Amino acid sequence: MNMANVISPSTVDALIKFGIDVAIILLKIVIVLAIGLLHVAYATYFERKVIGHMQVRLGPMRVGPHGLLQPFADGIKLFFKEDIIPAQADKVVFYIAPIIFMAAAMVNLSVIPFDANFVIADINVGLLFIFAMAGIGVYGIFISGWASNSKYAFMGGLRSSAQVISYEIAMGLSLVGVMMMAGSLNLSDIIRAQGESIFGMYAIPQFIGFIVFVIAAVAETNRTPFDLPEAESELVAGYFTEYSSFRFALFFLGEYIAMILMASLCTICFLGGWTLPWYVLKIFPFLSYVPGVVWFVLKVYAFFFFYYWIRATVPRYRYDQFMAIGWKILIPVAIGNILLTGLVKIILKEVL
Amino acid sequence: MVSIGFFIYFAFAIVVLSLLVVTRKNPVHSVLWMLLLFFHIAGLYLFLNAEFMAAIQVIVYAGGILVLFLFVVLLMNLREELSIGKYTTFGPTGFTFALGLFVAVSMSLSSFIAAPPGKYSIDLIKQETHIKALGKLLYTEFIYPFEVASLILLVAMIGAIVLAKRRLKS
Numbered sequence: 066m067n068m069a070n071v072i073s074p075s076t077v078d079a080l081i082k083f084g085i086d087v088a089i090i091l092l093k094i095v096i097v098l099a100i101g102l103l104h105v106a107y108a109t110y111f112e113r114k115v116i117g118h119m120q121v122r123l124g125p126m127r128v129g130p131h132g133l134l135q136p137f138a139d140g141i142k143l144f145f146k147e148d149i150i151p152a153q154a155d156k157v158v159f160y161i162a163p164i165i166f167m168a169a170a171m172v173n174l175s176v177i178p179f180d181a182n183f184v185i186a187d188i189n190v191g192l193l194f195i196f197a198m199a200g201i202g203v204y205g206i207f208i209s210g211w212a213s214n215s216k217y218a219f220m221g222g223l224r225s226s227a228q229v230i231s232y233e234i235a236m237g238l239s240l241v242g243v244m245m246m247a248g249s250l251n252l253s254d255i256i257r258a259q260g261e262s263i264f265g266m267y268a269i270p271q272f273i274g275f276i277v278f279v280i281a282a283v284a285e286t287n288r289t290p291f292d293l294p295e296a297e298s299e300l301v302a303g304y305f306t307e308y309s310s311f312r313f314a315l316f317f318l319g320e321y322i323a324m325i326l327m328a329s330l331c332t333i334c335f336l337g338g339w340t341l342p343w344y345v346l347k348i349f350p351f352l353s354y355v356p357g358v359v360w361f362v363l364k365v366y367a368f369f370f371f372y373y374w375i376r377a378t379v380p381r382y383r384y385d386q387f388m389a390i391g392w393k394i395l396i397p398v399a400i401g402n403i404l405l406t407g408l409v410k411i412i413l414k415e416v417l
Numbered sequence: 418m419v420s421i422g423f424f425i426y427f428a429f430a431i432v433v434l435s436l437l438v439v440t441r442k443n444p445v446h447s448v449l450w451m452l453l454l455f456f457h458i459a460g461l462y463l464f465l466n467a468e469f470m471a472a473i474q475v476i477v478y479a480g481g482i483l484v485l486f487l488f489v490v491l492l493m494n495l496r497e498e499l500s501i502g503k504y505t506t507f508g509p510t511g512f513t514f515a516l517g518l519f520v521a522v523s524m525s526l527s528s529f530i531a532a533p534p535g536k537y538s539i540d541l542i543k544q545e546t547h548i549k550a551l552g553k554l555l556y557t558e559f560i561y562p563f564e565v566a567s568l569i570l571l572v573a574m575i576g577a578i579v580l581a582k583r584r585l586k587s
Contacts, residue, residue, distance in 0.1 A: 204487075
């Protein structure tokens with residue numbers, strides 16, 4: 066019996082189609098990961114350059130022209146360092162903590178629409194997926210602090226998880242206004258609805274949500290002025306004090322990918338993603354020839370610059386003040402914003 | 418066919434993971450197995466075409482409640498398992514009751530009747546989107562149970578605040 070009789074042509078076609086789909090998805094994953102990791106490498110370089118110049122220094126200058134090869138030097142150095150595990154550590158948990166942390170950050174890149182038709186997984190609950198995975202990232206921080214069996218790491222882990230879960234609430238609530246205006250949780254649909262709206266970007270009508278989101282995004286990613294889990298003067302380095310070599314690099318990568326993710330989320334939900342507001346296009350019609358991904362990336366870079374800017378400008382908060390801001394100001398303001406958005410939506414429906 | 422295979426995997430994994438959760442000596446390991454368990458439950462929801470429920474399952478249980486568990490476990494500092502003996506001597510009796518309950522439940526399974534399907538078929542939900550369908554039902558047909566549930570949660574919250582404040586004064 067030959068094979069042609071066993072497998073009908075339609076099955077073969079379906080299999081080929083399935084194979085092509087899988088290949089396209091794999092290719093997209095490779096592209097996104099490669100570009101994402103390259104961005105992480107140079108995000109560290111630009112961070113040091115930007116902060117250096119803000120403090121009237123030059124930043125890295127030695128490796129390559131203007132220190133351009135510095136990220137690679139750092140990576141190679143981290144890779145060849147000795148991997149130390151504390152004697153009393155819980156080994157298995159110690160191993161998986163950085164993996165959970167980085168995987169939870171990286172998997173989120175799959176739902177980010179970088180351009181009108183470029184997204185790995187176009188799912189209907191994209192926004193909720195990002196919240197869910199941000200919640201999983203907390204475990205990486207938490208159990209790394211616990212498994213290290215060190216007081217500094219433990220305190221850092223406790224602080225950090227308390228911080229992340231508190232500010233996750235504020236962040237989620239600040240995005241509800243966006244969901245209500247767009248009427249969808251699909252990130253591509255949010256951008257499309259935004260491009261067609263009167264203001265072109267939700268940062269203008271949703272300015273309360275925007276402000277809350279930006280503060281919560283900085284707190285979520287443990288950046289200055291909210292980098293209490295890593296407060297050097299109090300906790301050495303926070304939850305990853307005991308980590309060295311490549312395991313430390315995984316935490317480092319995860320943190321910067323989380324930053325890319327927050328910047329992308331801000332771009333998608335408040336700054337219009339790959340679209341430009343219609344009034345800008347009216348004044349400069351030639352801008353419509355620029356591919357959307359350029360605008361997306363530029364907005365992400367702007368948000369990154371903002372991260373560095375406040376790091377160089379604002380001192381660190383005290384822990385109790387910081388928690389008070391989250392619970393007593395940001396969350397009530399975000400809930401008020403939801404009420405306001407709903408009211409305006411109903412009134413507009415009545416009037417129009 | 419494929420979905421049945423996945424269901425068998427998920428059901429089996431959920432049972433095994435639950436057993437792992439309750440038998441671990443170290444509470445932090447229990448919590449981590451429970452995290453995996455919640456992911457499998459979310460996977461089951463995905464196969465029921467309930468992606469919203471799956472996302473909420475992970476956000477609320479894995480991202481919220483389980484982190485609070487972890488907080489309690491860590492703050493009590495149960496690093497080394499307390500080596501207390503058995504709490505009670507009713508082990509065999511309890512086992513007999515549990516076995517009896519298991520037999521009773523499995524016997525009643527044959528008389529299980531599926532509820533009549535409502536007007537929301539999978540196609541209709543896809544067309545209306547999950548959140549819209551869910552919101553409409555919650556705020557019209559099921560408004561009473563919904564409000565009761567929120568009242569219960571509110572009571573629990575106020576209770577917790579009262580307890581915390583009382584300790585602050587003394």
